Amino acid sequence: MKLKYIVKTFLIGLVFTACSKDSGSNENTSTESDEINNFVWKAMNSWYYWQPNVADLSDSKIASTAAYNNLINGKTPDALFYSLLYQRGTVDRFSWIENSNEIVRVSKIAEVEKKGGFSYAIYPKDASNTNMVALINYIVPGSPAALAGLKRGDVITRINGNQLTASNYDQLENTQVTITLAASVQFTSSSLVTTDKTGTVTVTKADIDENPxxxxxxxxxxxxxxxxxxxxxxxxxxxxxxxxxxxxxxxxxxxxxxxxxxxxxxxxxxxxxxxxxxxxxxxxxxxxxxxxxxxxxxxxxxxxxxxxxxxxxxxxxxxxxxxxxxxxxxxxxxxxxxxxxxxxxxxxxxxxxxxxxxxxxxxxxxxxxxxxVGSNTLYDSPAYDYISYSNRNTKHKWQLQPITFSYYNKDKDAxxxxxxxxxxxxxxxxxxxxxxxxxxxxxxxxxxxxxxxxxxxxxxxxxxxxSLPLIIDNLTAFNPTNTAKGLYIQDFTRLKKQ
The missing domain is CATH 3.90.226.10 (2-enoyl-CoA Hydratase; Chain A, domain 1)
Known part of the structure; x- marks a missing residue:
């Protein structure tokens, strides 16, 4: 079977891209197909798991050149990509696109990454789901977080001087972050109450190949x-x-x-x-x-x-x-x-x-x-059905990470x-x-x-x-450091030859 010949991955989590994500129109009104958007649409048309469910990914859309160009032009690549997802945020919670100059979410199974070295989980302080705390799950030995004195079980209450909230928790992924830790944690009948330690801790990301x-x-x-x-x-x-x-x-x-x-x-x-x-x-x-x-x-x-x-x-x-x-x-x-x-x-x-x-x-x-569900990385390499990295178009650095398959146990149980x-x-x-x-x-x-x-x-x-409520979409969206690994099938020798 051909599975071993391409790269596939299960990837989860909310993607925090740079300013390009969903950035809207680029005012491209050319009568020719936008080169990058042409790659985005055709790769999605070929591989996207829910392609039959998305009207704008129908094969019929390419029958008319003028209609096709009207569909794909006038948008940034990421705006086009996200417009093609099937019930984004509900059915498809996991697909993304990235420009490799702006990668925030890794799509590898083995690599050195820029990390602070602390894994964390975000928890609401009460039922309003606004104010948050981050509980540190563990510290990578020898990492910047370890050198800064952070430890498993520490509770982060503030980030860069501000209360941690549903709107700013993603700043924990910044290259450098200054955090305030809790001195005490208590529970009432409806909320988690913290007091802050005096002083702050600053963590700057470094290259880490974490031993799992x-x-x-x-x-x-x-x-x-x-x-x-x-x-x-x-x-x-x-x-x-x-x-x-x-x-x-x-x-x-x-x-x-x-x-x-x-x-x-x-x-x-x-x-x-x-x-x-x-x-x-x-x-x-x-x-x-x-x-x-x-x-x-x-x-x-x-x-x-x-x-x-x-x-x-x-x-x-x-x-x-x-x-x-x-x-x-x-x-x-x-x-x-x-x-x-x-x-x-x-x-x-x-x-x-x-x-x-x-x-x-x-x-x-x-x-x-x-x-x-899972994904294989798609590159602008149409002659290789968009799965060859070495044969990709090097004039740009966009690549896609859409859902392309689902998986089941050996008996194919639902x-x-x-x-x-x-x-x-x-x-x-x-x-x-x-x-x-x-x-x-x-x-x-x-x-x-x-x-x-x-x-x-x-x-x-x-x-x-x-007895606090644990809502917010099972909190999976609030754990970027822990939800980016994915699942791959890969024949690395074959991949190097592509």
Missing amino acids: VAYYEKKVYGAKNIGYLVFNAFKSDYNDELNAAFAKMKSDGINELVLDLRYNGGGSLETAVALAQMINGSFTNKPYIYLDFNNKHNSEDGYENLSEKVNIFNLVDNEPTFLREESINSLALTKIYVLVSFQTASASELTIQCLKKYINVITIGEETVGKF NPANIEPDYEINPYSTFLNLVEFGNIKDPYLNKALELITGQTIRTTAKSNNP
Whole structure:
């Protein structure tokens, strides 16, 4: 099948582009087709998953040159692109276009990125959904955030001197940001109340190739050797580190696994398939995921199967390059416990939905994002059906990231709106109790340990029983650092030859 020959990705999250996004008319009234907009329309006409549902993407639109030019001309490329999306913001929440000079949202599965080094989640302070706080999920070791003294569980209340709100939280993605932290956090019956620390912390982004295998610990309760693994992105250039983590767990005699995917927004499909094999390993060559494209690309439809091998990559010129193949280290588990949140998406949701067809998967936490669609990057290379980077038109730097396929488990079961956890945890309960990874004060980890051991795991966790509403579109729009990874299928050797 042809799937391995093109780049595909699941990508989620609100895209904060520079000033070009939806910037309106460029007053182009030429009788000829605008070159860039011609690329935008034709690439979308070919690949967009919902192309049959969008009247302006109908093949009939190109029958009349004058009508076609009237449709595509007189708009900026991004304005045209967003006008072609199917029920944008409701059905299609994830497609975007970018000019590579203004990239804010990455579309890679392995790369060095400009980052501050702190992952965060945004929470409303009350039901008005106006004033916000940002809870720091974790800090990348050695990052600017780490050097600035930030730590997991810190609460950000102000940004550049202003109260954090639904209108300015995106400034946390600026190249440099000055933040104020909370000195105290309390809950009333209807709101989250904070007081500020004196002074501020400034974080300036730097180049980071974050290791997504963030934490591993063995916990022993009687005969239960419990592995706790925090995995924050499906990055193919860390396949060897992930495989090594499972080798360590094998040597540690792990017979129970808590897999923490709360902050994992997706990544490499190949890595996702390998992870399933590492967890169990008994279903080699069996189908794992089914991908479905639009009718113009039915030849791309098909399964990805479980394999006993995993490809190892290294970054060369910031692109993953094949190094070798490794045998997968498998734990032969028939049950796992997965920690999830409203930031869990894409390849993480795939892991839950597809793996549960083979073993028992217990989920603990919150409803996930609900992203069961994906994308392949489209370039201005019409002779190569818009999928060749090396053969692209170099006179401009626009590229598209539209939804181009949906995915299903091996039985092609209909996907839910999102994954509802088997055991729900109030997301606000992490405030005051989010210390270092592995600390049993963490209510999510604590619940998993209780389910595994059948015991009450006593802690010194601070009690708070907030009843705040968690609205704002499941908060997925408010977590840009955690929702940009996506899910790819990629044959890197073939890609380099294009």
